[in-house]
Amino acid sequence: MRRQFSAFASGLLFGCGLLLSGMADPARVLGFLDVLGVWDPSLAFVMGGGLTVTALGYQWCLRRSGPLCAVTYQIPQRRDLDARLFLGSALFGLGWGLVGYCPGPALLAGAAGLGTALWFCAAMLAGMLCWRLMESGDWLPAKAAKG
Amino acid sequence: MAGGALIGVAAVLLxxxxxxxxxxxxxxxxxxxxxxxPDTSWRLAFLAGLAVPAVVASMLGAFPAAPVVGGGVVVAAGFLVGLGTRMANGCTSGHGICGLARLSPRSLAAVGTFMAVAGLTVFVARHVLGGM
Known part of the structure; x- marks a missing residue:
């Protein structure tokens, strides 16, 4: 139950952070991405602030023997750069730039009941399940390199 | 800045x-x-937590407006975001905040790619095709 409670608290803080920072506002996000237009750099400070707190906090966490409510830290160990990483990130960037929602803010806006966001979230879930199907078939050459 | 720091606190707490x-x-x-x-229960708890400020802000009439984009674009973009983030094992939070914070080379490559493509997409939509 402690694991669920801490996850709930983390989600709540994350949602508040998205709202307070402006990340939940697609107009602000598109203004930030519009580097060659009337650029609004304020979200760069949001990311910088989040990054600094996380980097310092992670250093502190990882000096401990383990997490408080679980057995071990589960941290991705891969360091290789493969085609999936670049192609997936490019597809994500295209979708993000078209509408201004990345997954967190999209879910937040969906929970707020915005119709546009609900459509976006439904399509996002379909895209995730689509990847599940694609991943189970051998269609990408990168799969062989994964070993 | 304060909002960004809260996002960091959320990541450190998890x-x-x-x-x-x-x-x-x-x-x-x-x-x-x-x-x-076995991870489903804490994942759902996280999403339930995320919904709380959304519902509160919505009731206060303070939730930011949805983008004014055509329905087809919304669905296509949502699909691309879902497919792409799973293919690349991460999004703005997983790669952008958590991954960069631990200096992961994969996250650096992912963030560089999605920021560049998103910036280019906005540039084309706003300044080449004109108006969004």
């Missing part, structure tokens, strides 16, 4: 308590793709 990376695409994708996983 690591300190549960030992997990706060990646939203992974949390949602995990629930959708593998609902019988």
């Amino acid at each position: 690591m300190l308590a549960n030992g997990r990376i706060m990646g939203i695409a992974g949390i949602v994708g995990g629930v959708a793709q593998d609902p019988r996983s």
Whole structure:
């Protein structure tokens, strides 16, 4: 139950952070991405602030023997750069730039009941399940390199 | 800045308590793709927590407006975001905040790619095709 409670608290803080920072506002996000237009750099400070707190906090966490409510830290160990990483990130960037929602803010806006966001979230879930199907078939050459 | 710091506190809390990376695409994708996983309960709890400020802001009439984009574009973009973030194992939170914070080369490559493509997309939509 402690694991669920801490996850709930983390989600709540994350949602508040998205709202307070402006990340939940697609107009602000598109203004930030519009580097060659009337650029609004304020979200760069949001990311910088989040990054600094996380980097310092992670250093502190990882000096401990383990997490408080679980057995071990589960941290991705891969360091290789493969085609999936670049192609997936490019597809994500295209979708993000078209509408201004990345997954967190999209879910937040969906929970707020915005119709546009609900459509976006439904399509996002379909895209995730689509990847599940694609991943189970051998269609990408990168799969062989994964070993 | 304060909002960004809160996002960081949320990420540190999930690591300190549960030992997990706060990646939203992974949390949602995990629930959708593998609902019988032992991780489903904490993932759903995270999403329930996320919904609270959304509902409160919505009731106060303070939730930011949805973008004015055509329905087809919204669905296509949502699909691309879902597919792409799972293919690349992360989104703005998992790669952008948590991954960069631990200096992961994969996250650096992912963030460079999605920021560049998103910036280019906005440039083409706003300044080449004109108006969005």
